[in-house]
Amino acid sequence: xxxxxxxxxxxxxxYKTYTLGKGIQVPALRGASLEVRRGEFISIIGPSGSGKTxxxxxxxxxxxxxxxxxxxxxxxxxxxxxNALSSMRxxxxxxxxxxxxxxxxxxxxxxVELPMVLAGVRPKERRERAKNLLEMVGIPExxxxxxxxxxxxxxxxxxxxxxxxxxxxxxxxxxxxxNLDTVASEEIVNLMKKLNRENGTTFIVVTxxxxxxxxxxxxxxxxxxxxxxVEEI
Ligand SMILES: Nc1ncnc2c1ncn2[C@@H]1O[C@H](COP(=O)(O)OP(=O)(O)OP(=O)(O)O)[C@@H](O)[C@H]1O
Ligand SMILES: [Mg+2]
Numbered sequence: 001x002x003x004x005x006x007x008x009x010x011x012x013x014x015y016k017t018y019t020l021g022k023g024i025q026v027p028a029l030r031g032a033s034l035e036v037r038r039g040e041f042i043s044i045i046g047p048s049g050s051g052k053t054x055x056x057x058x059x060x061x062x063x064x065x066x067x068x069x070x071x072x073x074x075x076x077x078x079x080x081x082x083n084a085l086s087s088m089r090x091x092x093x094x095x096x097x098x099x100x101x102x103x104x105x106x107x108x109x110x111x112v113e114l115p116m117v118l119a120g121v122r123p124k125e126r127r128e129r130a131k132n133l134l135e136m137v138g139i140p141e142x143x144x145x146x147x148x149x150x151x152x153x154x155x156x157x158x159x160x161x162x163x164x165x166x167x168x169x170x171x172x173x174x175x176x177x178x179n180l181d182t183v184a185s186e187e188i189v190n191l192m193k194k195l196n197r198e199n200g201t202t203f204i205v206v207t208x209x210x211x212x213x214x215x216x217x218x219x220x221x222x223x224x225x226x227x228x229x230v231e232e233i
Contacts, residue, residue: 007071008169008202009036009059014068016054016225028054029065030225036170041196041203043213046222052206053174055222059204060172061089073169090119094163096173100155102147108158109134109143115165126165133161137191153184160191164201173205177212189215 016029028051036042046052057063058070061077070077072092077085094115095101102111109130116126134140137157147155156176163171173192177185189212195201205216213219219230 006037007035008038008040008073009034009204010069010071011035011059012069014055014058014065014070016051016058016063016065028225029058029068032068032222032225032227034059034220034227036202036204038169038202039196039200040218041193041205041216042218042220043205043207043216044220044222044227045207045210045213050222051225052222054225055227056172056174056204056206059170060093060095061085090115091166092169094165094168094171096156096159096163096171096176098175098178100147100152100159100179102155102158102162104147107144107146108139108150108161111147111158112161112165115162119166121166129165130161133164134158136164136195137161151184152180153187156180156184156188157191160188160195164195164199168201170202170204173203175206175208177207177209182211185209185212 011032011034014029014032018026018028020026032051032055044052058065065078072088077088103114106114112130112133113126116129131143134143137160139154139157142150142154142158150158177188180188192203192205193215196203205212207213221228221230
């Protein structure tokens with residue numbers, strides 16, 4: 001087996017600079033490198049503006065780096081066209097956001113079904129799977145509720161179920177507890193930990209909260225657009 005086959009993510013020397021209207025250059029990533037093994041639960045901490053969201057967007061194929069290499073499940077992704085990137089994103093990546101980003105007019109179960117609709121899963125099968133996922137995240141009774149009828153913690157559970165819908169290789173979570181109180185935060189990180197342990201799902205969680213980071217297998221720090229192990233700083 002080649003080395004990168006067992007790695008869900010292998011990123012080398014990623015650079016990304018944003019150009020503002022007046023030609024001002026904002027460097028966001030400056031040689032970020034990262035290797036993530038299947039089944040790992042990793043957290044990334046770092047100050048505001050250090051490039052955390054930029055990194056997740058690139059790892060999640062929502063954005064492309066200016067330079068560097070990126071392999072997802074052993075496949076090189078830099079240089080793929082938009083169609084190839086979208087289908088890879090749909091099938092291999094799950095996203096969880098700080099503000100949940102659920103579709104407000106859809107019920108919980110419909111939100112969970114959405115990525116499966118896009119992936120062409122048949123209605124009966126996707127309804128069944130969405131039901132199971134809501135059970136797995138602990139809120140089967142919320143299936144027919146809309147987001148505004150749920151607490152923040154419940155909405156984030158729905159978002160996690162949605163992220164898992166197409167059984168992705170990796171779930172990327174950007175401040176998933178940033179909008180939750182202490183109790184709900186702990187419940188959400190415990191849930192992610194359970195899903196990681198029981199289903200082997202790989203998680204990368206960006207967080208400001210050391211209580212969240214401490215529960216993960218490995219903490220990385222991002223500083224000036226580069227990643228370090230905590231022990232390296
Ligand atoms: N779309 C954009 N256009 C221009 N500059 C951007 C854009 N997105 C991010 N930046 C800049 O890139 C740098 C990294 O931003 P990024 O959002 O990745 O940081 P972050 O670590 O996620 O911060 P936070 O903790 O506040 O969410 C910052 O200097 C930011 O201002
Ligand atoms: Mg951010």
